Amino acid sequence: MSAPEVHQSVPRRQRVRLVLVLAFLVLLLIVVLSPVAWQTVPSVDESLRAISETLFGFQLLAFELLSVLLLAALIGAIFLARRPL
Numbered sequence: 001m002s003a004p005e006v007h008q009s010v011p012r013r014q015r016v017r018l019v020l021v022l023a024f025l026v027l028l029l030i031v032v033l034s035p036v037a038w039q040t041v042p043s044v045d046e047s048l049r050a051i052s053e054t055l056f057g058f059q060l061l062a063f064e065l066l067s068v069l070l071l072a073a074l075i076g077a078i079f080l081a082r083r084p085l
Helices: 003-033 046-058 060-082
Strands: none
Touching (some): 003 060, 046 060
C-alpha cells in the first residue's frame, strides 16, 4: 500500500465504526424503550419468581447496562490482546 491509500482507508474505517456504533445504540434504545408484556409461569417457585421480578422488573435497566459494560470490556480486552506491543 502506498501512503495515500493508507490515509484514505483510515477515515473509511472510522466511518464504518461510527455507523456500527450508532446502529447498536439505536437498537439498544429501541429495545429499552419498547413496552414488553412479561408473562408469568404459574408453576414457578415463589423464591425464583421473586428473584426474577426483582431482576427483570425494578432492576432491568441496571441489568442491561451492566451487560453492555461487560460486552465493552470483553471487546476491549480482545483488542488489547491482539495489538502488537
